[in-house]
Amino acid sequence: MSSFEIKPYPEMWKALDMDVPRFDKMRLMMGDMYAKAYLSQPNRPDGMAYFDNMIAEIHGGRVKELLAAKTEGRPVIGTFCVYIPEEIVLAAGGICVGLCGGSQGSVPDAEKILPRNICPMVKSAFGFKAARICPYFQAVDFVYGETTCDAKKKTWEILDKLVPTYVMEIPQCKNPRDIALWNEEVKDFKAKVEEVAGKTISETDLAAAIKVMNNKRRALQRLNSLRHHNPTPISGKDGLLIEQIAFYDEPVRFTEKVNDLCDELEVRIKNEVAVPATGATRIMVAGTPMALPNWKIHTLVEGAGAVIVNEESCIGTRYFKDLVDETVTGMDNMLAALTDRYKEIDCSCFTPNNERITQVIKEFRDSGAQGIINYSLQFCHTYNIEEIRIRQACEAESIPYMFIESDYSPEDIGQLQTRVEAFLELIGE
Amino acid sequence: MYIGIDLGSRTVKMAVWDGERLRDYKIVESGFEPHRQAEKMLSGLMPKAVVTTGYGRHIAAEYFADGVITEIKAHAAGIFHHFPDCTTIVDVGGQDSKVIALNAAGKVSNFQMNDKCAAGTGRFLEIMAGSLAFTLAEFGAAALASEQEVQINSMCTVFAESEVISMKNRGIPREHIARAVHSSVADRLASMLARLGYGEMVAFSGGVARNPCMVALLQQKLPEIQVVVPELPDLTGALGAALYAAQVS
Numbered sequence: 001m002s003s004f005e006i007k008p009y010p011e012m013w014k015a016l017d018m019d020v021p022r023f024d025k026m027r028l029m030m031g032d033m034y035a036k037a038y039l040s041q042p043n044r045p046d047g048m049a050y051f052d053n054m055i056a057e058i059h060g061g062r063v064k065e066l067l068a069a070k071t072e073g074r075p076v077i078g079t080f081c082v083y084i085p086e087e088i089v090l091a092a093g094g095i096c097v098g099l100c101g102g103s104q105g106s107v108p109d110a111e112k113i114l115p116r117n118i119c120p121m122v123k124s125a126f127g128f129k130a131a132r133i134c135p136y137f138q139a140v141d142f143v144y145g146e147t148t149c150d151a152k153k154k155t156w157e158i159l160d161k162l163v164p165t166y167v168m169e170i171p172q173c174k175n176p177r178d179i180a181l182w183n184e185e186v187k188d189f190k191a192k193v194e195e196v197a198g199k200t201i202s203e204t205d206l207a208a209a210i211k212v213m214n215n216k217r218r219a220l221q222r223l224n225s226l227r228h229h230n231p232t233p234i235s236g237k238d239g240l241l242i243e244q245i246a247f248y249d250e251p252v253r254f255t256e257k258v259n260d261l262c263d264e265l266e267v268r269i270k271n272e273v274a275v276p277a278t279g280a281t282r283i284m285v286a287g288t289p290m291a292l293p294n295w296k297i298h299t300l301v302e303g304a305g306a307v308i309v310n311e312e313s314c315i316g317t318r319y320f321k322d323l324v325d326e327t328v329t330g331m332d333n334m335l336a337a338l339t340d341r342y343k344e345i346d347c348s349c350f351t352p353n354n355e356r357i358t359q360v361i362k363e364f365r366d367s368g369a370q371g372i373i374n375y376s377l378q379f380c381h382t383y384n385i386e387e388i389r390i391r392q393a394c395e396a397e398s399i400p401y402m403f404i405e406s407d408y409s410p411e412d413i414g415q416l417q418t419r420v421e422a423f424l425e426l427i428g429e
Numbered sequence: 430m431y432i433g434i435d436l437g438s439r440t441v442k443m444a445v446w447d448g449e450r451l452r453d454y455k456i457v458e459s460g461f462e463p464h465r466q467a468e469k470m471l472s473g474l475m476p477k478a479v480v481t482t483g484y485g486r487h488i489a490a491e492y493f494a495d496g497v498i499t500e501i502k503a504h505a506a507g508i509f510h511h512f513p514d515c516t517t518i519v520d521v522g523g524q525d526s527k528v529i530a531l532n533a534a535g536k537v538s539n540f541q542m543n544d545k546c547a548a549g550t551g552r553f554l555e556i557m558a559g560s561l562a563f564t565l566a567e568f569g570a571a572a573l574a575s576e577q578e579v580q581i582n583s584m585c586t587v588f589a590e591s592e593v594i595s596m597k598n599r600g601i602p603r604e605h606i607a608r609a610v611h612s613s614v615a616d617r618l619a620s621m622l623a624r625l626g627y628g629e630m631v632a633f634s635g636g637v638a639r640n641p642c643m644v645a646l647l648q649q650k651l652p653e654i655q656v657v658v659p660e661l662p663d664l665t666g667a668l669g670a671a672l673y674a675a676q677v678s
Contacts (some may be wrong), residue, residue: 414484415525419542422501429536 004035004052009060009135012067016138023133026105027059030293037295041235043275045268047261048238054245058292062248063135069095070141075196078140078163080125081148082314082345083170085338087324088190090209090251092197098247099143100134101125102291104408109133113158118151119379120407121291126155129162136248137163141196144189146170148349149382166192172350174343183339190335206334210324216251219258220320226265227309228367230282231274233265236308237298243315244292276307281424284369286312286360286390288377294408297375300420310367312360313375318345321359348382356386357393364399371400371427373420378407400427431678432476433670434494435503436463436485439523439551439636442664443470446671454664464489480674482666484524498673500666501529501540507669508632509535511659516628519618519647520665521637523551528621541625549617551637553586557610560593561603569640572611575604581613589613608642615646622651630655638662 006027013020034055038044054062066076075094079086080101089096100106106127107120113130114123128134137143142164145156156165168185171178194200220243226232227239242261246254274280283306285297290313298308311317322344328337346356364372374390376383387403394401402423406412430452435442441463445453455470463485471479471493481494482503490497498506504520509531518529526549530539543549558568579601583589589610596606614637622631631654637643638658648656659665 415542418484418499418501418525419540422499422537422540422542425499425502426537426540 004031004039005056006031006034006058007056007060009063012060012063013135016063016135017132018135018138019132022131023059023135026103026133029105030103033293037237037299038241041237041275043273044238045234045261045264047257047264050257050261051238051241051245054249055241058248059135062250063139065250066095066097066136066139070139073198075141075193076139077193077196078136078143080121080143080152081146081170082319083146083148083342083347084144084168085186085189085342086251087206087209087213087338088186088193088201090212091201091205092193092199093205094193094197095250097136097140098291099125099136099140100128100292102244102294102408103128104410106131106133107408114155117379118155119149120377121289122149122151122155124291124408126159129159142166144168148347149380151379170349174350179339179343182343183336186335186339186342203329203331203334206331207326210326210334210338212251212255214323214326216246216255216258217320217323219255219262220246222262223258223265224310224317224320225366226262226269229269230368231272231278231280232282232307232309233268233273233275234261235275235302236283236285236311237295237302239308240290240295240298240311240315241292243311243319244290246319247292247315276302276305281306281371281427282309282367282369283307284310284312284364284367284372285316285375286363286372287375287387288380288383289314289316290375291315296406296408296413296416297373297404297420300413300417301373301424304417304421304424306424309369310363312363314347317359317363318347348386353386357389360390361393361397361399371402371423373423374401374403376403376405378405430474430476431671431674432471432474432479433503433667433672433674434467434470434479434481434483434489435500435664435666435670436467436481436483436489437500437522437524437636437666438484440663441466441470441483441485442667443467444664444667444671445474445476446668446675448675451668451671454661454667456663459485464492468493476674478674478678480670480677482670496674496677498670500525501527501537501542503666503669503673504634505529505531505535505537505669506672507665507667508634508659510668510672511665512630512632512657515630515632515657517622517625517631519622519631519633520635521549521551521614521618521633521643522635522663522666523555526550526618526621526637528618528625528627530625530627539625541621543621548585548589549614549621551635553589554610554614554637554640554643556586556590557593558607560590561597561607561610563603563607565640568607569611569642571604572607573642573645575602575608577605577608578612579605579609581606581609611640611642611646615643615650618647619650627651627654630657632656633658634662634665636663
């Protein structure tokens with residue numbers, strides 16, 4: 001149980017110009033953290049073994065695959081947001097990888113340069129690059145940023161000095177003229193990816209990539225709906241982990257493994273295998289993304305005997321709830337279909353954003369949850385303010401609701417534990 | 430005999446409930462190992478059940494407790510016992526401030542709690558008292574006696590302390606600064622209450638409710654309602670835990 005190791009690849013890290021001694025310490029810490037949070041869970045599905053291995057190989061095996069792709073001339077592109085159309089990267093034979101940004105460990109490195117009172121995810125990500133302690137950051141050809149928040153868009157200007165950073169403009173409204181701009185941005189993105197790949201994307205390439213991505217989303221949708229079964233056949237921590245791994249694994253293999261796991265979960269449901277236990281309070285999480293290895297809220301909630309059955313988040317349903325229309329033909333139409341799909345994502349950076357309020361309530365009903373914990377990263381103004389509307393909607397529907405604003409540091413664990421337990425007591429009464 | 434123990438960030442409180450009334454109580458400093466303090470308090474007693482609450486509730490449960498509830502539930506039970514008609518609680522302890530809404534049956538229907546910083550907590554008052562060279566007892570009394578109020582803008586413990594130091598060095602009498610510190614905490618509590626919503630009566634519990642200036646200022650900020658303080662406000666959580674122990678055993 002305690003013998004979990006994130007595999008070391010010091011030679012490869014050195015070749016990637018990483019700070020190897022420092023990174024090695026982080027590797028050991030993360031291994032311990034993973035063993036404690038994950039391997040201690042009782043009754044995990046066998047299908048989780050693949051995802052455990054994805055963590056063991058997070059800084060090795062998967063990075064090797066990226067480097068191999070690069071030697072074949074395939075582009076490797078780092079991203080931070082679910083608004084970047086991955087289909088285009090795949091169609092060009094490239095790899096899209098979500099970059100590190102979920103750990104307190106790199107925040108002090110960022111704070112040497114960036115202001116302290118900005119989003120912890122932005123600080124963490126910047127710190128990983130600045131301190132050379134993320135192999136993905138070291139391996140990418142470039143980073144594709146977007147304009148979904150002020151902290152990010154201004155940080156790209158600074159990050160560009162450390163790693164080439166291109167920016168896709170994501171509008172703030174969804175009027176026809178905004179969609180037109182967005183569609184132009186999707187075209188520019190395609191041109192940029194083609195330039196780096198040294199290849200023109202054909203309609204056939206793009207159609208195939210759209211299928212791959214849709215299948216990945218369908219697998220995640222399937223997993224999500226199995227989690228909604230009562231009693232749930234898999235822990236919320238494991239569910240979240242798979243959603244996190246979705247951002248760096250090879251999509252076809254990942255899809256297959258998620259579907260294998262879902263087959264197992266269907267058998268579990270038939271045999272009435274419950275995780276953690278029948279009668280556990282069911283909680284849905286809504287809000288900002290929880291990037292690997294941010295398992296703070298899930299650890300607290302499930303440590304208190306409840307179970308999380310849904311994440312309404314970018315690392316969650318926002319990533320996979322919408323599909324691209326596969327029936328469209330002609331490059332321009334296909335790019336418009338991509339824009340159409342990506343504009344359905346209901347990030348709080350948009351105004352108005354009524355769809356999200358409806359979506360949160362819908363996911364609450366679908367998931368059979370008994371309460372909502374709305375989670376916002378500190379200094380994430382749009383999610384923090386949109387909280388008011390989510391709270392009002394929950395009050396109107398008499399849904400037990402709690403809001404948590406937090407960052408990656410452990411200093412508020414005591415208070416959060418009290419709040420989570422009191423929330424569960426409240427639901428129980 | 431049922432016992433409730435509240436293992437708080439600053440003190441450990443024990444309430445002994447005999448089924449009808451509070452028979453005994455003890456309050457000691459938390460020390461380094463609060464659960465050992467609690468064990469000492471229990472020695473020689475033969476309770477039917479022990480329920481713990483407060484920051485040390487889980488570690489205590491590993492050693493001796495029969496049940497565990499959060500401070501929020503414990504304060505609700507304690508206040509419901511003292512004031513059955515009261516539907517709103519402000520609890521300010523060493524490390525946290527909380528506002529709690531109760532339904533007519535005395536169950537928690539909603540609550541809010543401060544997040545990671547010490548703003549608006551007993552610890553904040555303690556640090557400010559130290560910075561003005563008051564003991565805690567003098568601090569509240571001096572603030573209450575002060576007529577004139579200056580304004581403290583920062584609620585962050587670190588920044589507020591700098592603000593207090595610069596006030597001291599401008600020659601502002603320390604009683605006035607003390608008043609301002611209390612007033613800023615009362616403002617924060619009043620705004621937490623406004624967010625949560627409150628009834629006609631607000632019960633003030635936790636150690637900070639022993640501070641007469643805090644009680645007076647909270648009443649002043651909320652003129653339309655009645656602020657009540659239970660006897661032994663810092664024992665409210667322990668009493669609630671003892672009542673819960675009696676109820677479930």
